[in-house]
Amino acid sequence: MKYPRLVPYIFTVCGVILVFFSFQTLYSVYKERPQSGITEAVEHGAHRNNDKMRACFVVLVRNEELAGITSTIRQVEQRFNSKFNYPYIFLNDADFTPEFIETTTALTKATTRYGKVDGHMWGYPSFINTTYAAECREELAKQQIPYASSESYRHMCRFQSGFFFRHPLLDEFDYYWRIEPDVDYYCDIDYDVFKFMRDNNKKYGFNIAFREFIQTVPSLWQTIMNFKKEYPEVVSHWPSKKDSLVKFVTDDDGQSYNGCHFWTNFEIASLDLWRSNDYLKLFGYLDRAGGFFYERWGDAPVHSIAASLMLRKDEIHFFDDIGYRHTAYTHCPSKPEYAAKCSCNPEKSLDYTDGISCRPVYDNALK
Ligand SMILES: Nc1nc2c(ncn2[C@@H]2O[C@H](COP(=O)(O)OP(=O)(O)OP(=O)(O)O)[C@@H](O)[C@H]2O)c(=O)[nH]1
Numbered sequence: 623m624k625y626p627r628l629v630p631y632i633f634t635v636c637g638v639i640l641v642f643f644s645f646q647t648l649y650s651v652y653k654e655r656p657q658s659g660i661t662e663a664v665e666h667g668a669h670r671n672n673d674k675m676r677a678c679f680v681v682l683v684r685n686e687e688l689a690g691i692t693s694t695i696r697q698v699e700q701r702f703n704s705k706f707n708y709p710y711i712f713l714n715d716a717d718f719t720p721e722f723i724e725t726t727t728a729l730t731k732a733t734t735r736y737g738k739v740d741g742h743m744w745g746y747p748s749f750i751n752t753t754y755a756a757e758c759r760e761e762l763a764k765q766q767i768p769y770a771s772s773e774s775y776r777h778m779c780r781f782q783s784g785f786f787f788r789h790p791l792l793d794e795f796d797y798y799w800r801i802e803p804d805v806d807y808y809c810d811i812d813y814d815v816f817k818f819m820r821d822n823n824k825k826y827g828f829n830i831a832f833r834e835f836i837q838t839v840p841s842l843w844q845t846i847m848n849f850k851k852e853y854p855e856v857v858s859h860w861p862s863k864k865d866s867l868v869k870f871v872t873d874d875d876g877q878s879y880n881g882c883h884f885w886t887n888f889e890i891a892s893l894d895l896w897r898s899n900d901y902l903k904l905f906g907y908l909d910r911a912g913g914f915f916y917e918r919w920g921d922a923p924v925h926s927i928a929a930s931l932m933l934r935k936d937e938i939h940f941f942d943d944i945g946y947r948h949t950a951y952t953h954c955p956s957k958p959e960y961a962a963k964c965s966c967n968p969e970k971s972l973d974y975t976d977g978i979s980c981r982p983v984y985d986n987a988l989k
């Protein structure tokens with residue numbers, strides 16, 4: 623080497639430069655870190671918005687409805703879920719057949735899970751008099767009410783009212799979208815409906831409001847009113863009449879039920895609504911009153927009255943943009959901006975059909 627005496631100086635200069643840049647980097651990291659709790663909260667919020675939602679489709683279905691659920695899932699995938707990949711949770715009171723599992727798994731890239739509903743969620747509770755229940759079914763059948771004589775329909779309604787959200791396969795989720803066999807979804811949905819629910823603080827979403835056969839729920843309203851009297855500490859959490867949607871379910875200031883309900887064969891909602899202590903207490907009270915078996919209480923009036931009393935009206939959302947058919951009834955959005963996304967006829971929409979639809983009652987209750 624030509625200048626061996628320079629080596630220590632070169633090392634010293636390099637060391638100084640290295641230390642200088644290290645300090646600068648550390649300083650810039652320090653400067654860019656959130657300086658207050660507020661910045662941190664905003665960042666956390668922004669991060670949360672991009673999180674995958676803990677949400678799923680819930681499908682209570684029988685093996686023999688495979689063709690019907692295949693048709694529904696094809697549409698759900700095409701209209702929405704091929705873009706978002708939310709899992710499907712299939713539930714059944716019997717074991718799913720390998721054919722059912724194979725066929726439905728092949729319909730989607732999303733995860734599919736299959737669960738059996740056990741006896742305490744689907745069956746007679748010990749306090750039900752099954753002989754009397756059979757007599758009640760016979761009585762109702764004389765009135766030509768759909769499913770009047772069906773036992774399984776009653777187990778289904780009780781399960782959908784008080785248990786599906788407690789099935790272990792749903793433990794990891796916060797929101798659900800209920801789907802059924804043989805329905806149609808008519809519109810492309812290009813945004814994440816679950817994020818919409820969370821970001822807008824919505825707890826319950828529907829698209830058809832219908833009038834119930836009142837003969838199926840003669841004592842439901844009075845039972846709920848009795849609950850309100852007996853549990854003032856629960857009711858004290860509920861919104862005031864003015865802030866709730868109570869006018870959706872009663873036309874005479876709470877004297878009686880008007881039969882209006884959200885059609886629960888389509889539901890997008892928060893699972894916490896049903897898992898809340900308030901709802902669990904209410905459901906337990908209704909269950910013990912026996913109306914799921916001695917009458918034919920549907921999950922639709924039960925969910926609808928509960929949501930209308932327990933939620934503020936701004937927590938309930940009408941999904942106008944989700945065109946839908948179940949049996950003979952359709953909701954098809956009429957706003958021109960949806961025309962290009964939907965394949966249904968707004969003139970066939972149930973929304974303002976006299977005597978059957980409760981949309982006018984809903985609109986009025988919102989005021
Ligand atoms: N596993 C199982 N699923 C059922 C049973 N009864 C009904 N379901 C499901 O529960 C949901 C509601 O049942 P539906 O028979 O469609 O009741 P509904 O919508 O009031 O009546 P419809 O107007 O005939 O469609 C559907 O997803 C059915 O597949 C049952 O006994 N076992």
Ligand SMILES: [Mg+2]
Pocket residue numbers: 802887948
């Ligand atoms: Mg149905």
